[in-house]
Amino acid sequence: DIVMTQSPDSLPVSLGERATINCKSSQSLFKSSNNKNSLAWYQQKPGQPPKLLMYWASTRESGVPDRFSGSGSGTEFTLTISSLQADDVAVYYCQQYFTTPLTFGGGTKLEMK
Amino acid sequence: QVQVVQSGAEVKPPGSSVKVSCKASGGSFTNYAFTWVRQAPGQGLEWVGGIIPLFGTWNFAQKFQGRITITADESTSTAYMELSSLRSEDTAVYFCARVPGYSGFDLHLDYWGQGTLVTVSS
Numbered sequence: 489d490i491v492m493t494q495s496p497d498s499l500p501v502s503l504g505e506r507a508t509i510n511c512k513s514s515q516s517l518f519k520s521s522n523n524k525n526s527l528a529w530y531q532q533k534p535g536q537p538p539k540l541l542m543y544w545a546s547t548r549e550s551g552v553p554d555r556f557s558g559s560g561s562g563t564e565f566t567l568t569i570s571s572l573q574a575d576d577v578a579v580y581y582c583q584q585y586f587t588t589p590l591t592f593g594g595g596t597k598l599e600m601k
Numbered sequence: 602q603v604q605v606v607q608s609g610a611e612v613k614p615p616g617s618s619v620k621v622s623c624k625a626s627g628g629s630f631t632n633y634a635f636t637w638v639r640q641a642p643g644q645g646l647e648w649v650g651g652i653i654p655l656f657g658t659w660n661f662a663q664k665f666q667g668r669i670t671i672t673a674d675e676s677t678s679t680a681y682m683e684l685s686s687l688r689s690e691d692t693a694v695y696f697c698a699r700v701p702g703y704s705g706f707d708l709h710l711d712y713w714g715q716g717t718l719v720t721v722s723s
Contacts, residue, residue: 519707528709530646537696537716538638538646543709581646588706589662590636590648 490514490584494593500601507569509596511582516562517545519586526586529558529567532595533578541580542567574600603627607697607714614723618685621717623697630678631655634700636710637671637682639693649695652680655703687721694718 491514501507517525525545530538540549542558545565555570569576577600582593608622623635636651650661654673661669670683684691695717698710 526707530710537698537713538710539713540709540711543711549711583646583710585707585709588648588651588660590638590651590706592638592646592648595645 489589490517490586490591492582492584492591492593494580494582494596496596497594498597498599500599501569501572502601503574504571505601507572507576507598509567509580509582509598511560511565511567511593513563513565513584513586515586517565517584517586518562525561525565526584527558527560527565528583528585530581530583531576531578532581538581569598572598572600603699603712605697605699605712605714607695607717610718610720612720612722613687615688615721617687618683619687619719620681620683621695621697621719623680623682623714625678625680625699625712630673630675632703634703634706634708635673635680636698636700636706638696638698638710640696640716641690641693644693646696647693649682649684651700651706653703653705654680660706684719687719689721692719692721 493512495510527545529542532538546558579595634653637649652659652671659671673680697714699712
């Protein structure tokens, strides 16, 4: 199975500041057939299902604010929130869909400092 | 407008079975695959399995071998996940999520159901 490791576990950030969440996979997620990385990011708020933010590592889902961006390739990926808003407080998960079983990172809890 | 609506909460005794449904609307059911992801209380996300309704093929995480069945009814645009021999560790919220393609599970999960809490307790 592909192991997804996120860091940090918890991230306190001040309003308006940048937040950076890291995700590493135990093997490359680069798909040669389309030159893309099979990596998605989700946001989950308490009592709600996860919400898709990014896919193919850097493609923003429709309706997601442009302060969210994704980067990385191979085995190392990053989700960046350029200017934290109060509504961004949540747990963030990365997920690989390169192969089954689909696997998720352990989550990063983004908090307001 | 895409909607994924799941069945309601269940309380089951250990050793019994539970069947959770997932009804999708707002698109052609057979254009997509559907996966099940669970989340134990206070924990992260764990893939359970999934189905491609167009082909009727399904896949699951090895830890559920012998205990899981995933089916789909095209006539009602509904996917089902049945888990048997329930134990306390199966207590979790089970989410159904849509894969925006029918080639397999090699895409992101774009729409999620509201979740179904399954509690295993005597």
